Amino acid sequence: MSASAPEIPGLAAPGSLRRLFTPIRGHLALCAILSALSAAAGIVPYIAVAEIARVMLENPAGAASTVWTWVAVGAAGAGLWLLLAVQSARVGHFADASLLHDLRRRIVRHLGSLPLGWFRAAGSGKVKRAMTGDLEEMHEVIAHALGQLTGAVTVIAVGAAYLFAVDARMTLIALAVLALMALFYRIAMRSMTTHMNRLIAAEARISAASIEYADGIQVVKTFGTGGRVLRRFDEAVDEHTRAFADWVAEVQYSSAMSRLFGSEMAVLAAVAATGLAFVADGTLGVADLVAFLVVAVGLPTSILPAVSAAQGVRKGRMGAANIERLLSRAPLPEPSLASTPTGHEVEFDRVTFSYDGVTNAVEDVSAVCPPGSVTALVGPSGAGKTTLASLLPRFYDVTDGAVRVGGVDVRSIPSTELLSSMSLVFQDVALLRDSVAENIRIGRPGASDDEVRAAATAAHIHDVIELLPQGYDTPLDGGGGSLSGGERQRLTIARAILSGAPVVVLDEATAALDPDSEAAVQDALAGLADGKTVIVIAHRLHTIVGADQILVLDGGRLVERGSHDDLLAHGGLYARMWAAQEGVPA
Numbered sequence: 001m002s003a004s005a006p007e008i009p010g011l012a013a014p015g016s017l018r019r020l021f022t023p024i025r026g027h028l029a030l031c032a033i034l035s036a037l038s039a040a041a042g043i044v045p046y047i048a049v050a051e052i053a054r055v056m057l058e059n060p061a062g063a064a065s066t067v068w069t070w071v072a073v074g075a076a077g078a079g080l081w082l083l084l085a086v087q088s089a090r091v092g093h094f095a096d097a098s099l100l101h102d103l104r105r106r107i108v109r110h111l112g113s114l115p116l117g118w119f120r121a122a123g124s125g126k127v128k129r130a131m132t133g134d135l136e137e138m139h140e141v142i143a144h145a146l147g148q149l150t151g152a153v154t155v156i157a158v159g160a161a162y163l164f165a166v167d168a169r170m171t172l173i174a175l176a177v178l179a180l181m182a183l184f185y186r187i188a189m190r191s192m193t194t195h196m197n198r199l200i201a202a203e204a205r206i207s208a209a210s211i212e213y214a215d216g217i218q219v220v221k222t223f224g225t226g227g228r229v230l231r232r233f234d235e236a237v238d239e240h241t242r243a244f245a246d247w248v249a250e251v252q253y254s255s256a257m258s259r260l261f262g263s264e265m266a267v268l269a270a271v272a273a274t275g276l277a278f279v280a281d282g283t284l285g286v287a288d289l290v291a292f293l294v295v296a297v298g299l300p301t302s303i304l305p306a307v308s309a310a311q312g313v314r315k316g317r318m319g320a321a322n323i324e325r326l327l328s329r330a331p332l333p334e335p336s337l338a339s340t341p342t343g344h345e346v347e348f349d350r351v352t353f354s355y356d357g358v359t360n361a362v363e364d365v366s367a368v369c370p371p372g373s374v375t376a377l378v379g380p381s382g383a384g385k386t387t388l389a390s391l392l393p394r395f396y397d398v399t400d401g402a403v404r405v406g407g408v409d410v411r412s413i414p415s416t417e418l419l420s421s422m423s424l425v426f427q428d429v430a431l432l433r434d435s436v437a438e439n440i441r442i443g444r445p446g447a448s449d450d451e452v453r454a455a456a457t458a459a460h461i462h463d464v465i466e467l468l469p470q471g472y473d474t475p476l477d478g479g480g481g482s483l484s485g486g487e488r489q490r491l492t493i494a495r496a497i498l499s500g501a502p503v504v505v506l507d508e509a510t511a512a513l514d515p516d517s518e519a520a521v522q523d524a525l526a527g528l529a530d531g532k533t534v535i536v537i538a539h540r541l542h543t544i545v546g547a548d549q550i551l552v553l554d555g556g557r558l559v560e561r562g563s564h565d566d567l568l569a570h571g572g573l574y575a576r577m578w579a580a581q582e583g584v585p586a
């Protein structure tokens with residue numbers, strides 16, 4: 001499998017919202033109908049006021065009973081408006097809760113089926129965004145925007161119908177003002193998607209630079225390399241500001257005009273000026289003018305929420321597209337015909353892998369790692385060590401060749417079985433916020449305290465744990481807190497020993513260890529190898545001098561193999577790396 005093209009968050013795919021809303025279509029229709037009825041009822045009190053004015057102006061003497069009838073109609077309208085609005089919100093929120101509940105479950109289930117490599121590449125950010133931000137956008141659409149939009153359309157339709165009955169010319173004038181608002185709004189929104197995507201990209205860069213700074217704060221402070229990271233952050237912030245300023249500069253006039261024509265003021269000015277002229281030439285009654293002053297001037301009030309609702313729908317579309325994209329990620333293919341490995345020898349057979357389908361991160365690597373032995377993967381940064389090791393638990397599937405465990409292609413072993421036969425000790429997932437004992441026990445939940453201690457002893461970490469303030473019960477923070485790099489490494493080795501999994505993949509600590517720690521990790525590794533197939537991604541050559549075989553990778557290719565002594569004698573890349581780490585000329 002080759003990794004697919006990078007995803008651009010925020011780009012809306014057409015139809016995503018409609019497709020995701022399919023299960024709650026009925027509820028949404030009901031919610032829209034109730035909103036429309038509520039909005040129609042909401043305009044009745046305004047019409048009642050206008051009609052009361054008409055009655056009082058045209059027939060002041062005999063007005064009382066008609067006035068009371070209109071008061072009752074207005075009150076009934078207000079009551080209905082409230083009742084229907086509550087019902088519409090209830091249906092909308094119910095639909096919202098059921099859809100979001102369903103989507104959260106689908107996302108979580110789907111995440112469980114994705115190749116682990118996806119999580120490494122995408123990071124927790126994408127998962128977090130789908131589970132919070134994107135779903136929140138959907139909530140806005142279902143629970144709020146839909147009702148506001150149908151409400152606005154209904155108010156315009158009912159209001160305009162009433163006003164047409166009163167005077168067609170005046171109605172057209174009032175609607176012309178609102179049409180100008182819509183026109184300028186469209187002009188302002190023309191390049192919205194381009195600007196939004198630029199802003200989203202800038203925000204993503206700011207967030208990445210902040211995380212990079214926070215994650216690397218120790219390195220930044222120790223080695224004073226904050227400048228580069230901070231420069232990236234500053235550039236991202238500048239780009240965000242520029243993107244925003246460009247957007248504002250482009251839309252400032254159209255947006256101001258849209259606000260102007262969408263205001264009560266503009267409608268009032270147009271209606272009053274033309275209305276008074278018509279009254280003066282005798283073609284419009286004063287009562288009719290009052291109807292326009294009350295009902296037409298009220299129309300913009302219900303349109304404004306619809307403008308922000310339209311933006312909510314736009315964001316909802318992006319959220320829906322992100323969720324749909326996540327749900328459509330291909331799951332890890334499970335074998336249709338499962339095979340059972342015989343033993344746990346690991347074999348890389350002419351393995352090639354490319355992340356992007358263009359460059360090979362690993363190319364034509366063949367090696368056999370027998371049970372009871374330690375194989376070390378070494379090589380310069382970017383040589384392909386982590387990638388090669390990741391192919392074994394199927395974080396990714398090979399592009400070419402095969403990885404076998406016990407003679408069976410890993411793609412023919414059900415993924416749960418494959419993963420349970422392995423203990424994976426990667427640096428980035430090493431320790432959890434729990435006690436020392438529980439961190440070791442993850443290897444085999446249910447293991448007794450004695451078994452945990454025995455594993456710690458075999459990993460040469462027991463004595464260190466005993467010296468901690470609360471011994472095995474000492475809580476660790478997520479990063480391993482009070483433990484040194486070498487101690488954390490041995491703790492994860494203890495976990496692997498306890499798990500009893502026959503295949504162990506261990507990503508060795510990248511940070512430099514003091515000589516005592518290196519010796520202890522070396523001993524711990526020897527303890528781990530007992531009967532297991534161990535593959536170590538080695539960054540510090542000292543810890544793997546005792547490895548049974550060392551595979552030296554460079555640019556994705558296997559360039560040397562042998563024991564430490566063989567490779568030193570060979571005088572190639574390994575010998576040069578060793579000399580560099582020892583600080584002596586090769």
Ligand SMILES: Nc1ncnc2c1ncn2[C@@H]1O[C@H](COP(=O)(O)OP(=O)(O)OP(=O)(O)O)[C@@H](O)[C@H]1O
Pocket residue numbers: 120121355356361379380381382383384385386387388
């Ligand atoms: N998730 C990924 N997506 C795309 N390219 C990647 C990914 N992970 C690694 N690469 C690229 O694949 C190549 C091999 O990287 P890999 O991490 O396997 O090397 P490594 O030997 O483990 O390096 P290091 O010692 O720095 O960890 C590099 O060019 C790297 O940039």
